[in-house]
Amino acid sequence: MKKLKAAIIGSGLIAKLKHIPAFHKHRDKVHLAALCDVNIEAARQAASAAGIPTAYADVGEMLAKEKPDIVDICTPPKTHAKLAIQVMQAGSHVLIEKPMAQSVEECDAIIAAARENKVKVCVAHSDLFYYPFIEARKLVREGAIGTFRGMRIFLSTPTDYITSKPDHWANKLPGGVFGESGPHIVYMTLAFINPIHHVSVNAMKLMGEYPWSPFEDYRIDLVGEKAASSVTMNYATKQWMARLEILGEDATLLVDLEAMSLVKYRRERLKPVPIGMSLLSETGQLLKSLAVSGLRYTTGSLRSTHDFIIDGFADSIINGTESPVPAGEGRESVRVQNMIVEKLGAGRTKAES
Numbered sequence: 001m002k003k004l005k006a007a008i009i010g011s012g013l014i015a016k017l018k019h020i021p022a023f024h025k026h027r028d029k030v031h032l033a034a035l036c037d038v039n040i041e042a043a044r045q046a047a048s049a050a051g052i053p054t055a056y057a058d059v060g061e062m063l064a065k066e067k068p069d070i071v072d073i074c075t076p077p078k079t080h081a082k083l084a085i086q087v088m089q090a091g092s093h094v095l096i097e098k099p100m101a102q103s104v105e106e107c108d109a110i111i112a113a114a115r116e117n118k119v120k121v122c123v124a125h126s127d128l129f130y131y132p133f134i135e136a137r138k139l140v141r142e143g144a145i146g147t148f149r150g151m152r153i154f155l156s157t158p159t160d161y162i163t164s165k166p167d168h169w170a171n172k173l174p175g176g177v178f179g180e181s182g183p184h185i186v187y188m189t190l191a192f193i194n195p196i197h198h199v200s201v202n203a204m205k206l207m208g209e210y211p212w213s214p215f216e217d218y219r220i221d222l223v224g225e226k227a228a229s230s231v232t233m234n235y236a237t238k239q240w241m242a243r244l245e246i247l248g249e250d251a252t253l254l255v256d257l258e259a260m261s262l263v264k265y266r267r268e269r270l271k272p273v274p275i276g277m278s279l280l281s282e283t284g285q286l287l288k289s290l291a292v293s294g295l296r297y298t299t300g301s302l303r304s305t306h307d308f309i310i311d312g313f314a315d316s317i318i319n320g321t322e323s324p325v326p327a328g329e330g331r332e333s334v335r336v337q338n339m340i341v342e343k344l345g346a347g348r349t350k351a352e353s
Contacts, residue, residue, distance in 0.1 A: 004314055007034040007066055009059060009083055010074035011046035014097060018126070019072055020050045022306040029314045030070065036062045059083065063090040069317065072310075073097060076169045077179070081106035084121070088113045093120045093317055095310070098183040099337060100330030102174075107331035114327060122313040122323040123330035125187040127242070129308035132255045132262035132289070136246055137191055145248025145264070150227045151192055153185050156234045156241035159207070159216070163235045166212045175341040176214040177235055178203075182340060185220070185231045187333045188244065193224035196336045201343035206236045220340060254282075261289035 006023055008015050015035075023032040036056040037043035043055035056062035063071070063086070071087040072095040073080055081101040087094045094114075100123045101107045114121045127133060140148055157163075162170045162177050173179025190196065199222050203215035210216075218233040242257040254263045263285045265278050296302035312324035 003028075004030045004069040004317060005066065006030045006032050006070040006072060007036060007062055007068040008032070008052075008072045008074055009036045009062075009087075010097075011035055011037040011039070011042045012074060015072075015074040016046055016050070018304065018306040019074055019310070020046075020052070022304060022310040023072075024050070025307055026311050026314060029318065030310070033068065034062055034066045059086060063087065063092065068092050070095060070313070077102050077173065081110055084110045085113045088117045088119050088121075091117060091119065093122075093313075095122045095124060095313055096330065097124045098126070098187070098330075099123075099179075099334050100327065101334060103338065104331060104335050107327070107334050111327045111331065120313070120317060120323050121327040121330070122309065122316070123325045123327065123333075124306065124309055125183070125325045125329065125333070126305035126309060127184050127188055127257060128191060128325065129305040130257045131260050131293075131303075133188070133191075133244075133257065135262050136244070136253050136255050139253060139264070140192060140246060140248070144251070145246065145253060146250030147248060148192060148227060149247045149249055151189065151229045151247060152245045153188060153229060153231045154241060154243045155181060155185060155232070156237060156239045157181060158238050158240060159210075159235055160238070161235075163207070163210055163213050163216060166210075171212050175344040178215070178218055178233065178344065179337075179341065181233065182218075182337055183333055185229075185233065186222070186336045186340070187329065189222045189229040189231075190329070190332060190336065192246065193222065193227050193229055194332065196222045196224055196339070198223050199336065199339045199343060201340055203344055215344070218344075222336065259290070260293040261286055263289070 008019060023030055032052055034054045034056060035043050035047040035052045036059055038057055040057035047055040071092045073083050074097050077099050080096055084094045084096055101110060139145060162168050170177050170180035202219040204217040206216040216236040220231040222229040244255040246253040251264050251266050263282045265282050267278060309324055316323050
């Protein structure tokens with residue numbers, strides 16, 4: 001089997017911590033040949049540290065010389081559409097960090113370019129590929145919790161990760177830091193509720209010491225035809241948290257993405273014995289999840305979310321199958337995200353008037 005050749009545009013943290021290790025894990029399928037960044041010194045340093053043969057400052061030069069099969073775009077969202085179209089016009093398949101682009105119109109231009117140049121697009125909706133999220137989708141699809149009735153998502157991101165940094169690119173996005181992590185709550189919701197018909201948004205400014213940050217607490221409802229997703233996103237603590245509750249008629253799933261755990265539980269009767277039995281079952285399931293995760297860690301078989309994405313995308317190119325996250329999914333996520341951003345903008349304007 002002929003190896004695919006890959007290149008990455010952007011040498012920031014997401015490339016160094018997530019994408020490069022995932023490419024290296026699949027050297028049997030993909031050779032990571034080049035890294036490109038407008039800051040050539042940053043590109044050279046990152047390439048040298050990761051054992052990537054060549055660094056470039058110019059995308060056109062990199063495409064002409066390397067002729068990669070896959071180009072992975074790890075740059076700020078405002079650059080995604082222009083770079084993706086340039087890459088596809090050169091004949092390369094493209095992997096795009098979330099969000100796919102900043103507008104539906106940009107997404108449509110990417111989709112059109114992919115069609116015209118007969119190449120594939122994959123969007124890095126990474127949280128879809130946590131082990132417990134994969135299992136939760138399977139259980140819902142198989143009817144293990146009965147009729148799906150709705151969901152709740154709770155994300156907490158420490159203040160010092162982005163919010164406290166005035167020059168961080170995410171603070172300059174529409175909606176503030178929501179523009180960086182908001183795509184996660186949108187595409188996770190769309191995995192269960194699609195399409196989203198309307199949204200409601202309440203956002204609070206909690207930390208006056210960071211005037212560049214419009215909000216640090218977001219409460220969002222994403223409403224579909226027969227179910228809704230209620231979301232809390234908080235950036236005012238030192239805590240990381242990524243949890244989902246998926247409510248079915250017959251049972252509920254509690255998903256902890258960071259602990260890699262999934263617990264299915266029932267609370268049909270509020271009596272001591274049924275609740276006690278439920279707690280015993282939940283504890284047993286949690287211990288089993290933690291044991292499985294520990295075994296994966298110790299045996300080296302634990303796969304990162306980007307590992308799943310890059311492996312799956314390479315397979316889709318080699319075998320002519322569908323991308324792990326097709327462009328249409330990326331487009332729908334951007335459409336819903338921009339519904340939220342529009343509400344955030346309206347709320348901020350009203351508060352300031």
